[in-house]
Amino acid sequence: MQLKSLTLRGFKSFAERTILRFEPGVTAIVGPNGSGKSNISDAVMWVLGEQSARTLRSGSMEDVIFAGSAARPALGMAEVSLTLSNTDGTLPIEFSEVTITRRLYRSGESDYYINNSPCRLLDIQELLSDSGLGKGLYSIIGQGRLEEILSSKPEERRILLEEAA
Amino acid sequence: MQLKSLTLRGFKSFAERTILRFEPGVTAIVGPNGSGKSNISDAVMWVLGEQSARTLRSGSMEDVIFAGSAARPALGMAEVSLTLSNTDGTLPIEFSEVTITRRLYRSGESDYYINNSPCRLLDIQELLSDSGLGKGLYSIIGQGRLEEILSSKPEERRILLEEAA
Amino acid sequence: MNAKFVDTFELVNEGFQKVFESLFPGGQAELILSEPDDIANSGVDIIAQPGGKKLQRLSLLSGGEKSLVALAFSFAIYQIKPSPFYILDEVEAALDDINLQRFISLVHKIRRDSQILIVTHQRRTMEVADSLYGVSMQADGVSRLISQKFSEVTVGTA
């Protein structure tokens, strides 16, 4: 399974529709402080089902919707889509390419899609459950969060191991 | 008031008597990971009266005594001395140069000295209380601790302001 | 199931020791059960001793040493259960030049089988990348991207 692309629209500082296409190997994300690099990482966590606003540095989930700037008004919706190639059949679904989409409106309503078919968050979680992209997302180390592995409780480290089992 | 010198002996990784002499202006402390740079900062906090082992990254105060290495046995005592010039009379004491010394033995016993006269920790705290070097030590920002100002409670920030009053 | 946890624990422990030794030449480390008499509920503790030093609690380690221990633990898990991709956000910030090089060697180990997104301000980390995305924000408060394959770009200012 490979990442093909990530599309952000109205997610945090990405007010305009923005597409990252992924190559194999190592991709470096660079830029000045506050430009939006960590927001990209937040977008991936969010579209894969992250439910804790705090993990996304937010006070409430609504904080992930573009809040406006000095020059632009706030938007009413945030949307992130992640497209994965599934030619090796890692995901238990009959598509060689799978796009997961998550949308949040200011009303608090959420929409979820797998390949443009509406679904529930639970369907996305089940789809990903065996792929290494599911709950826990141990494969994403957020900024300033590396040391948490050392200061966390022994039980929390056990959970990390069990998810890798 | 100016820093003149800092002497470490048996404090953390500074097993051998080590003297830093201070120039006016900016002194950069450099070196590889784990070489002992932050331990120098810990030594200054400790000799000025820091009582929280946790602030010194330790589990108990005994952890600041050189614990030995693969090549050397542990020592039985840690000692740090800080010498300040007092020609401007900032410190309420009749010396133009003041040396504060703190010693800790593995037994848990502590000794304190002002200019080689035994005293109590309280005497050192009182001596420093108006100098900006006293409690709170807001003038020392430890590694990884800068962001605490933002995540701390509003009441804690008030205390920082009040110490600066 | 206890047996499964014990198997995973032993595999990750083995991997952790290997990665640790590559990051800390002459050093040693291991994972231990916090409650060996209660495997069903036991947590996992980390013991780490850099080369030449005495074994002490993790909190006494330096900033860079803590980063390396945490990276060794994470990469040990990655080797046991690879993920299709990893996102590492400024994880090398506390490392000196020599340890940065060791971190880069770790990245080389997992890049063959996985995609890695690394957010970084460090030139040497950028030089390891196959492709580069530049993120910028202008006065309108909106983030935008510039994509560049590494062969087309000179790494000027971060």
Add this chain to the structure above:
Amino acid sequence: MNAKFVDTFELVNEGFQKVFESLFPGGQAELILSEPDDIANSGVDIIAQPGGKKLQRLSLLSGGEKSLVALAFSFAIYQIKPSPFYILDEVEAALDDINLQRFISLVHKIRRDSQILIVTHQRRTMEVADSLYGVSMQADGVSRLISQKFSEVTVGTA
């Protein structure tokens, strides 16, 4: 005493806004009382808006932005009540090149009246120093010092 706290609060607030603007061109910030109706017990909150952006909670700021806000707060206090010396341990680790330069300008402001010890891995921060102490640890696990005045040393590897 309330009056004293209010005076200090207003002085530090004024200084904080000035330092913030030097670190965030076009931005604005202020300190506010968490409980304006209960000055005796009120805490102090920080409001910060980088240039061009909308005012939001501090947690949404980036790593580098958080460092700068914390530095602005600290330096505002330093200006109100200078200390004979400061120790700053890798406080600039999250800053990009441009913000590092702004941090260095802050250091220049307080160095005239105080001694500053800066622990750093960054070459540009070292270049600001009047003197340099190198710390090393050999295989015996003991830290040792080499002192060098800046004029005598070439900054090679960190």
